[in-house]
Amino acid sequence: MAAIRAKGASAAASPAVAAGESAPVATVKPVAAAAGPRPSVQDMLKAVREGKAGAMAAAPAPAVASGKAPVVAPPMPSKPVVASRKVEQPRRGFLMAAIVVACAPFSSAFNLAWTSITAVTGIATLGTARFMFPNVLVEPPSKFKVGPASDYPLNSVSNKWKDQYGVWIVHTDQYEGRNLIVALASVCTHLGCTPSWLDGEQKFKCPCHGSGFYMTGVNFEGPAPRPLERVGLRVAEGMLEVDKSVKFQEEMGQWVDAASFIELA
Numbered sequence: 001m002a003a004i005r006a007k008g009a010s011a012a013a014s015p016a017v018a019a020g021e022s023a024p025v026a027t028v029k030p031v032a033a034a035a036g037p038r039p040s041v042q043d044m045l046k047a048v049r050e051g052k053a054g055a056m057a058a059a060p061a062p063a064v065a066s067g068k069a070p071v072v073a074p075p076m077p078s079k080p081v082v083a084s085r086k087v088e089q090p091r092r093g094f095l096m097a098a099i100v101v102a103c104a105p106f107s108s109a110f111n112l113a114w115t116s117i118t119a120v121t122g123i124a125t126l127g128t129a130r131f132m133f134p135n136v137l138v139e140p141p142s143k144f145k146v147g148p149a150s151d152y153p154l155n156s157v158s159n160k161w162k163d164q165y166g167v168w169i170v171h172t173d174q175y176e177g178r179n180l181i182v183a184l185a186s187v188c189t190h191l192g193c194t195p196s197w198l199d200g201e202q203k204f205k206c207p208c209h210g211s212g213f214y215m216t217g218v219n220f221e222g223p224a225p226r227p228l229e230r231v232g233l234r235v236a237e238g239m240l241e242v243d244k245s246v247k248f249q250e251e252m253g254q255w256v257d258a259a260s261f262i263e264l265a
């Protein structure tokens, strides 16, 4: 463009310069008369979209020749961030609808009253249904078989049934010199803790306050005031059968009851 302008200026000024006259004031012709057919804005936008910006830049040669700056198509505006708003709008709408539905029962005193009545009726119905299914406490049976007497060697304590039924099976000849098998309840006679059988020390020891009991169940140390209790024991169909529904206390003279032991020859 600079070259074209320089060429035109020199051509216009050369006669006057040559004659030694001052250069005439340049006059600007109307663009419409000098320029060729001007491209419309739609054409320019179409050219920009089709990647022909270079061709369009070269096209306004007539305007350049006339001294008018070429029309440059404005850049396409970037796409506004509208998509995210469109996504959020449904969520807001859903939230508002949920709030309206949730608050509907409290919108008036009438609705509030009916909501309260419905809630109370529902709670009462649930309570009635719960009453129809009472708690069931599953306890181990009071009578159970613990195997033959031969499973319990002399002067031994079996922990096999302690966790499940809360009894020890003891075979001992240390009580009055008689060869007996007894079932002792695993409940301390002080405050009801569960003692442990210490095989190395040959005694029951309560972890709560230190009471100690011989293998026979007789207390000998600590605060326990009386021996461990025996439970019922008999032989049924060749098996020892324990009956926890009956108890025998030594201090009450009940250990002489034949139902509290099995005596072996």
Ligand code: FES
Residues within 6 Å of the ligand: 188, 189, 190, 191, 192, 193, 206, 207, 208, 209, 210, 211, 222, 223, 224
């Ligand atoms: S409960 Fe066993 S010693 Fe106290």
